[in-house]
Amino acid sequence: EIVLTQSPATLSLSPGERATLSCRASQSVSSYLAWYQQKPGQAPRLLIYDASNRATGIPARFSGSGSGTDFTLTISSLEPEDFAVYYCQQRSTGVTFGQGTRLEIK
Amino acid sequence: EVQLVESGGVVVQPGGSLRLSCAASGFTFDDYAMHWVRQAPGKGLEWVSLISWDGGSTYYADSVKGRFTISRDNSKNSLYLQMNSLRAEDTALYYCAKDTDNVSYYMDVWGKGTTVTVSS
Numbered sequence: 001e002i003v004l005t006q007s008p009a010t011l012s013l014s015p016g017e018r019a020t021l022s023c024r025a026s027q028s029v030s031s032y033l034a035w036y037q038q039k040p041g042q043a044p045r046l047l048i049y050d051a052s053n054r055a056t057g058i059p060a061r062f063s064g065s066g067s068g069t070d071f072t073l074t075i076s077s078l079e080p081e082d083f084a085v086y087y088c089q090q091r092s093t094g095v096t097f098g099q100g101t102r103l104e105i106k
Numbered sequence: 107e108v109q110l111v112e113s114g115g116v117v118v119q120p121g122g123s124l125r126l127s128c129a130a131s132g133f134t135f136d137d138y139a140m141h142w143v144r145q146a147p148g149k150g151l152e153w154v155s156l157i158s159w160d161g162g163s164t165y166y167a168d169s170v171k172g173r174f175t176i177s178r179d180n181s182k183n184s185l186y187l188q189m190n191s192l193r194a195e196d197t198a199l200y201y202c203a204k205d206t207d208n209v210s211y212y213m214d215v216w217g218k219g220t221t222v223t224v225s226s
Contacts, residue, residue, distance in 0.1 A: 001168070034212050036151075043201055043216035044143075044151065055206075055214060087151055091211030094167075095153035 004098035012106040019075040021101045023088035028068045032092040035073045039084045108132035108215050110202045115220030122192050128185040128202030136180040139205035142187050144198035159208045192224045
């Protein structure tokens with residue numbers, strides 16, 4: 001099973017700041033990686049697929065990069081509604097999710 | 107409006123069985139693969155199962171293989187998850203999710219979930 005390790009576990013930032021979230025795979029997943037946002041009491045929302053493609057309706061401040069084993073989700077300038085938990089997910093071999101990064105207001 | 111509505115979650119004893127349902131609307135159901143994903147209380151996401159658009163292909167997480175069965179009825183725009191030999195570790199919020207294509211393994215529409223509690 002491919003293990004995805006997200007870091008940091010918690011990220012404390014202020015609105016307007018830039019957020020950089022990391023996802024590392026235990027073996028190469030090529031570009032078969034997605035990012036999801038989950039707010040308390042809500043279902044996850046697809047943000048990015050195939051490492052760098054924004055899903056429909058996702059604001060341009062969200063961007064994804066990386067390939068192989070190292071991936072990054074960047075939020076260029078945090079809005080109040082961006083504070084949530086973020087998960088990465090690979091589909092290269094089966095499907096696994098990372099353990100999540102909680103983005104909290106500083 | 108694209109919508110997924112899960113139902114069927116209850117409290118069940120260890121070793122028991124349960125069938126979850128998911129009603130889809132607002133999109134052409136039989137154009138897409140469908141998934142079940144679960145989230146234990148206070149924990150992260152765990153993919154459970156996938157079924158192709160026509161039901162011809164099914165895939166399972168190792169943790170549920172041999173105990174859970176995914177199925178669909180395209181005439182009723184419905185997805186199902188038959189859960190047998192339930193264990194305490196199956197306790198979770200179960201989400202139904204739409205694939206972005208036919209077996210892309212990415213999920214772009216999610217329901218609100220239905221809660222399964224396995225406890226004596």
